[in-house]
Amino acid sequence: MDCIFCKIANGEIPTDFVYQDEDVAVFRDVDPQAPTHLLVIPKRHIASSADVTDPSVWSVLVGCAVEVARKLGLEKDGYRMVINTGTQGGQTVPHLHLHLLSGRNLGWPPG
Ligand code: 5GP
Ligand code: ZN
DSSP states (O other): OOOHHHHHHTTSSOOOOSEEOSSEEEEEOSSOSSSEEEEEEESSOOOOGGGOOOTHHHHHHHHHHHHHHHHTTTTTTOEEEEOOOHHHHTOOSSSOOEEEEESSOOOSSOO
16 A cells, blocks of 8 residues: 555654654654644554544554653643544545644644
8 A cells, every 4th residue: 555654654764753662653744833743643554533443543542642742841831632534624644643733832723
């Protein structure tokens, strides 16, 4: 399958991981929208949040993001977790990913 995030997860595209284990990988977004902009992905291909069938995916993904945020000290000033899903949700890469954004005041509501 020609999936850019699978290639990152399996090492086909060399990447500096902020964190990884057998289930998840965390790396910097190529087009950062905040001083810290990380992507947290499951290593196994899942196209979007709408395709998650095993609810433990959520605890692994969100738990990892919260732990990375803690390790990087992001919780002091705060951060945002975002999962875009589908066309109107703004998803452009069809491999489930959680955005972890921090380091500036983030507007609300989103555009
Ligand atoms: P989405 O719009 O699907 O929620 O987010 C996809 C994100 O992946 C975007 O923020 C985009 O900048 C990022 N992205 C796309 N291709 C690559 C890539 O090859 N490497 C990295 N590190 N980020 C990517
Ligand atoms: Zn994939």
